[in-house]
Amino acid sequence: MKRAPTTFSLLFGLLAIALVVALTLAAGFSLRASRRVTGETYGRLVAATVIATDELSRRTDPAAQRALAELHDMDVHVENGVPPESARRIAPIVTDVGKVAGRTLGDPSRVTVVQTPDAQIWVRSANNPARWITLHALNYRRQVLGSTLLSTLFAGLVALVGAAAAARWLARPLERLSANAGALLAGAPMRETLDGSPREVCLLADAIGAAGERQRSIAHERELMLAGISHDLRTPLARLRLALELGDAADAQRREAMVADLEQLDGALEQCLAFVRDGSDEPLREADIATVVGQLLATYAQPDEWHLDMPATLYATVRPTLLRRAIGNLMDNAERHGMPPFRLSLHNDQGTLVLRVADHGPGVDAALLKRLGQPFVRGDHARTSTGSGLGLSIVKRAAELHGGTLQLQLRRSNGGGLVATIRIPNAITVPTPARS
Numbered sequence: 001m002k003r004a005p006t007t008f009s010l011l012f013g014l015l016a017i018a019l020v021v022a023l024t025l026a027a028g029f030s031l032r033a034s035r036r037v038t039g040e041t042y043g044r045l046v047a048a049t050v051i052a053t054d055e056l057s058r059r060t061d062p063a064a065q066r067a068l069a070e071l072h073d074m075d076v077h078v079e080n081g082v083p084p085e086s087a088r089r090i091a092p093i094v095t096d097v098g099k100v101a102g103r104t105l106g107d108p109s110r111v112t113v114v115q116t117p118d119a120q121i122w123v124r125s126a127n128n129p130a131r132w133i134t135l136h137a138l139n140y141r142r143q144v145l146g147s148t149l150l151s152t153l154f155a156g157l158v159a160l161v162g163a164a165a166a167a168r169w170l171a172r173p174l175e176r177l178s179a180n181a182g183a184l185l186a187g188a189p190m191r192e193t194l195d196g197s198p199r200e201v202c203l204l205a206d207a208i209g210a211a212g213e214r215q216r217s218i219a220h221e222r223e224l225m226l227a228g229i230s231h232d233l234r235t236p237l238a239r240l241r242l243a244l245e246l247g248d249a250a251d252a253q254r255r256e257a258m259v260a261d262l263e264q265l266d267g268a269l270e271q272c273l274a275f276v277r278d279g280s281d282e283p284l285r286e287a288d289i290a291t292v293v294g295q296l297l298a299t300y301a302q303p304d305e306w307h308l309d310m311p312a313t314l315y316a317t318v319r320p321t322l323l324r325r326a327i328g329n330l331m332d333n334a335e336r337h338g339m340p341p342f343r344l345s346l347h348n349d350q351g352t353l354v355l356r357v358a359d360h361g362p363g364v365d366a367a368l369l370k371r372l373g374q375p376f377v378r379g380d381h382a383r384t385s386t387g388s389g390l391g392l393s394i395v396k397r398a399a400e401l402h403g404g405t406l407q408l409q410l411r412r413s414n415g416g417g418l419v420a421t422i423r424i425p426n427a428i429t430v431p432t433p434a435r436s
Helices: 007-056 062-073 092-105 141-179 181-185 199-246 252-276 289-297 320-337 391-401
Strands: 076-080 111-115 119-124 131-136 285-288 306-309 315-318 339-349 352-360 405-410 418-424
Touching: 007 062, 007 076, 007 092, 007 119, 007 131, 007 141, 062 076, 092 111, 092 119, 141 181, 141 199, 285 289, 285 320, 289 306, 289 315, 289 320, 289 339, 315 320, 320 339, 320 352, 320 391, 320 418, 391 405, 391 418
Parallel strands: 306 339
Antiparallel strands: 076 131, 111 119, 119 131, 285 315, 339 352, 352 418, 405 418
């Protein structure tokens, strides 16, 4: 398997490429600016030299002759004839000098630039068209290129050292995060280890920690489920085994008890499967919640024990099967642990679906109330009542999958009991008509 590059090498490579491009552009702009400045400066000097030489060539006094001799020593000559043909490509900077000199003299046609092989600038005399003033142009191209290249290399070296330091600074938090990923998933704090790291690395660490917390929670729920199932199935299985050994199947009353044990086993397994299949794969769609409640109530043996407070129709966007199971669990818990009369209310609170189930009964211990909704937590510590201990867990998960909440409260008046309220915000699709 090909070895993947490290974060440091990727960052360093990207920074190095960016710096090379930036320095190349800077060097190009620098050379262009130097060429412009050189052309303007030396072009004006050439024009001034030509004017002075042209005037001196008209004079015959000793002072003028000495000045011409000194100019001759500086490669400024007065020639008769015509400029030679260029043997090589003329350097661009010399061409710029010639253009500036011609523009300064007021007649660009007087200036001719040749390369034979040295660069020369020929300027026709303003006093005698047959006479030319020639200047040997000094070629500073190598010096300019050399100095520019040297400065660019030095700046590039300094920049690469800075890039290496920056890449190391950026990669070090990721390396620490990679080295401590296992501990982070296990729940170990990483704030001190990642102190001074970029915000994105801290956010990644928080995300990994949250994922680890979810995985630990799922594993804990599975452990609780296995423990709860083993406990809840052991008692009815033991009764069935004993009944079979005693030959109770022939007795109608004993046979009915055996069927009840089988139904208890089936109910416990059904709740466990419902808890595992949380219903998140069910699509959202519009449903009449009032109709769902009515269909559920029709399945109960004593529907007259229930008092309904809800409109004739109440449409909401929900996961119908999941919500039906949650409402059924609340109603089952009310009948199993509470006392009649039972009350179920359903209404629209400014777009929020509010469903409330209340019973009259002993309620639960106030200290246990906050734990209800956790898997296999029951209101009775002795676990003597029927049920799997997953009913409220399924209700709570269903509410949360809809973006809502489950709230449990003890009633202090009207006979006591427990009140369970599901709130699902922004679920109502059709406003409920006002009742007269």
